[in-house]
Amino acid sequence: MSIPPSADPSAQGPPVGGSPDRLAVVAAGGQVPAEVHERVRQTPAVLEIDRFNLWYGVKQALHEITMPIPYGKVTALVGPSGCGKSTLLRSVNRLNDLVPSVRISGEMRLNGDPIYDKRMDVIELRKRMGMVFQRPNPFPMSIYENVVYALRIDGESRRAVLDEVCEKSLRGAALWDEAKDRLGESALGLSGGQQQRLCIARAIAAEPEVLLLDEPCSALDPIATGKIEDLVQELRGRYSVLMVTHNMQQASRSSDYTAFMYLGRLIEYGPTTDIFTKPVLRETEAYVTGRFG
């Protein structure tokens, strides 16, 4: 790690009342150090984000983000709207490349491979990740073809392989029982919650190294949300998940680690239980308990 480890949170004691409010400093345009808990650093990382900055034109959206994403765990990004959570997520699989005015500095590494290296093939990079978006976006084709899309574009046409992947992915996304009898029907006929689980099945079909979830429940009703949360629980351990969420309960229930972001800065990052029960910063406590934001 390039930055010095900060003090152990338990040794630091309760949030200090006298220091200036970090969020106010950030809002005024200043820089604050990120509080990254020691336990985050001790776990092996699947994805390392290293001093990452991003600009939309002249406006800087991400400031010096440095955070490791633990392997095989669920990491939640929380923070008020516009704090750069989704931008950070979309930077991981370089979807921001599609936006013409975007400029970046810093580095990200997926299992050691530099993501923003000139020699990195973006197409190959994206094949190593899966992504699920805010609104379900099933493709205009059958359920089956949706799931095996990533394999199809790789030119896989052996029926047995496709069938196996389809069933495995749908089971993994807890959709198999509902969809197994209508694989040939249009995916657009599924309900919103089913469509989102289909998108998850599509994302895990190619065995991704990281699964990126961008507020996967924001367009769903509570029951569908519950199913997706259960699903994320099941994915834990098998996949490394990076999830953006607006919902504090969701973050506390589903994730192993939580990062709190504000105006493009990483404010505090640690194990979810610590963030929600004994955060280092009173700003984080204020946010996760709903007194701010």
Add this chain to the structure above:
Amino acid sequence: MSSDPSRRRRSAHAALAAHGEAWVWLTGGCLALAMAMIIGLLGYIVSEGVATFWPRPLELLELADGRRVLGEQTARDQAPDGGGRRLMRTANFELTGKHFEWFDDAQVKTATTPASATVVERLEGGRFHGFPTRLLHGEEVLAEGADAAWKGFETRHPEVRRRWREAWRIDKQDRGELQRRLRAARLAVVRAELNSGPESPARAAAAAAEEAIAKEVAEAERLLDGRTTELRTANDGLGLEFATGSGESVVLPMAEIVRAWQPNRLSFTDRLGVYVARWGEFLWDDPREANSAGGVFPAIWGTIAMTLIMALLVAPFGVLAALYLREYASRGPVTAAVRIAINNLAGVPSIVYGAFGLGFFCYVVGGSIDELLFRPALVADGQPTFGTGGLLWASLTLALLTLPVVIVSTEEALSAVPNSMREGSYACGASKWQTIRRIVLPRALPGIMTGLILAMARGAGEVAPLMLVGVKKLALDLPIDGTFPFVHPEREFMHLAYLIYDVGFQSPNSQAAKPMVFTITFLLVAIIALLNVAAIWIRGRLRRRYVSQQF
């Protein structure tokens, strides 16, 4: 609640405007007006076009000056003072010099509908009206008296027509085939001469082959001659003698009679039979009498062939251009300028496209093709093959004309594809082209079809450019037929929309052609509607398949 009455009244007015009642009436009224005009126009075309072939009664008018006229009433003017006048189709042009005549009601002493009054459609000379008197075979009288002669005619006529048709088919198809062989052999000689020189053995071989083919053709011609002579002799001499309304006697050769009926004694089902038979001739036969009678089959065929080829040409071209403009080109002033230019292209008068098509496609492209590939034909008889108007050039010109419509609507359809789908595809590791091909295009297909439907409707009804690039008044050789190589893109063709102009405004007998114009218009509208319905059906299927009904 306010107690001031004046304030309450004002607020009531304000509420009326706010509820938008007036806007509902304004918008609804505009729609109703548009619908009334469209339905009125279509209804007029349909009612006039459908009635053309219905057999109407023949009236025998006895006039105050002693004349007797046999005719079909086609129009009637009612004067304000109670008198009126009627337009009679009197036919018998070769006797009276008129097809139609107006008669004042005051002139008419009596009007009767005699049972044996007969309408005859002839191959040439327009209609004939009269009473059958005798059935003749040369000097021999086969039957005498109105009923006997008519009966004899009805039994013999189908056989006579069959023989006539066979002779006609031999002349058109078999002899045409022989002429084509002869011409091919002659062109082979010219080609050999051009390629190897006038004294070369290749030319000598080709000349020998031509001679052999010429002998074969002459032999075949003699056989055909024998057959057609046989057929024509069998028909010769058979004739039906008529007395006209004014009592003159005329003999019509039976082979010249296309169809005859006695409208005054027809039952409803008989009328229906005549009606259907005349529609059949209209749809399936070649035109007669400067297109004002007979059928329009070559024009139907030409219209459909041209519209479909145009759609096949414009669809890939327009869709690819729109794809580049929407998916690949970077946003900027140049792209915006290109887009404006394309929109403006849609406003260029169609005759300009015609002139461009003639100058560029026919003369430059077609001329070059002739120089490169069809030089023998050019040398042998100075006849251009591709260097003149033809189906291909007409289709290309109309494809160019409808290109802006397709590009603009395809762009609309592409921009209506949600970005979330593109991102979802990219996130799966798809390349840009894979995303376009597998996600964007299928999803945009219904919208692209809409553009194509608009383009087809516009192209099928276009006349002005076609007059310059290949549509002819009469072109009986179909551009797609059973002769190798089956599709003849260089051939000139007939087109229904042009036929409307030609029959309606260039015909020597415009009064008789008027109902034909309505029928042709009706047919053209029906064909375009049919093409559109087919395209809309396909679009509906695509939409159900690719576009969500949710959200």
